[in-house]
Amino acid sequence: MSNAKPVATPMVSVPTLSSLTGTKLSDGTLSVNICILHSSHNEHWCAVKRILRYVKSTTDFGLKFQPSAITLTSLSDTDWASSLKDKKSTSCYCVYLGANLVGWSSKEWTVVSHSTTKAEY
Incomplete structure (x- = not known):
């Protein structure tokens, strides 16, 4: 994924991932968390790749702490x-x-x- 094209958002808003749709993957260890719970499908793997493309576009991001009121x-x-x-x-x-x-x-x-x-x- 080091040569993948970066994207601005980590996931598309629709469709929602589900273990009930898509083609089941032969290797279920390819994806993690919401992208894979118990049953890996091709849509989950595509979502994981999109997340990695997003991470690639955010390597220079960080949390900015700024002076402000103590609330x-x-x-x-x-x-x-x-x-x-x-x-x-x-x-x-x-x-x-x-x-x-x-x-x-x-x-x-x-x-x-x-x-x-x-x-x-």
């Missing part, structure tokens, strides 16, 4: 039933100290939420 801000969001396979939700949060990002997390729930209210709570 702690936290933002969170939940995507209800976003997994096509098992309808589990995904939650994420970001924590800022002033204008500087100091922490973040994103994870898929281990249980299925039956309403948007329950997912957001």
Whole structure:
């Protein structure tokens, strides 16, 4: 991938990856995380290659810490039933100290939420 053409975004917004579509790969060790959970498909491998092309375009990126007011801000969001396979939700949060990002997390729930209210709570 060292000669691959860089891209500006890590993934396309649609279609969502699923273990239910595409052609199954013979070598399931080719992809990682959301791109591969238990069942590798050609679409997952294409997504991994796109992520690597994005990483290639961001090698000079970094976190910029700038002087700002000492305020702690936290933002969170939940995507209800976003997994096509098992309808589990995904939650994420970001924590800022002033204008500087100091922490973040994103994870898929281990249980299925039956309403948007329950997912957001």
